[in-house]
Amino acid sequence: TATRLFDVRTARIGSLLLVANSFFVYYQQDARSYALALLLVVIATYAWIRWVERPTLPWAAAYAVAAAGAIYAHLFSIFVIGAHAAALAARGRALPSLPRLARVYALLGVLLIPLALYFATGYTGQLWWAQEPTLQELGEAFATLAGTADPPIFPLSGWILSLGYAAACSLALLAARREWRADRDGVATWPYALVLAWLAFPILGSFLISFWKPMFVERYLIVALPALALLAGAGLASIGARGIRFAAVAGLM
Secondary structure (H helix, E strand, C coil), X not given: CHXXXXXXXXXXXXXXXXXXXXXXXXXXXXXXXXXXXXXXXXXXXXXHHHHHHCXXXXXXXXHHHHHHHHHHHCCCHHHHHHHHHHXXXXXXXXXXXHHHHHHHHHHHHHHCHHHHHHHHCCCCCCCCCCCCCCHHHHHHHHHHHCCCCCCCCCCCHXXXXXXXXXXXXXXXXXXXXXXHHHCCCCCCCHHXXXXXXXXXXXXXXXXXXXXXXXXXXXXXXXXXXXXXXXXXXXXXXXXXXXXXXXXXXXXXX
């Protein structure tokens, strides 16, 4: 996925950040469905990228199956599927046709009929214990996604790591701005828009919805973790000086 969107350097850095992330390491060993949901959203994102580049029926079917599987594995995957659609706006005129988009979502809708029937029978959810989140909890959730150890290695280590990831993501956005200024048709900046939406939708979406129906739970945000690693990786890959780039990657690991 990373190589398809960006380049080999970004893919390598993003992969290193992901596999070294303590949040990722903890939940990939968990017996619950978090690791499966993460895997399926990555597969769905790859299939989506391939379908957008070449909107054929096999890629449409692959996307629908992977996306439906991700949603069945964990409902927070819906935010990622929404991010896929929203990021299309960044492509400008280079969009798939509406009939082709309709076919993709029709396939996905058919696969989700059993889930819709399950909710229609009166399912009320299992988050009765969740509470409305605060801005502090939003910051703590980002620190957890960044891989802050629990308990922290030393005071303020979580905030330092969060600032490092924020700086790396900011470098990626600066790179996206340069791409946009060089080529304003949207195709060059679409990868950045896709990854940013993938990161933002689960975090901010669940945070805002939680003021109506509380659902903001840190571990559920694991579906956004590959996007954080990829966006940070794109930012670090844009650093020209090899020594500084290596030091920055090591610092975030």
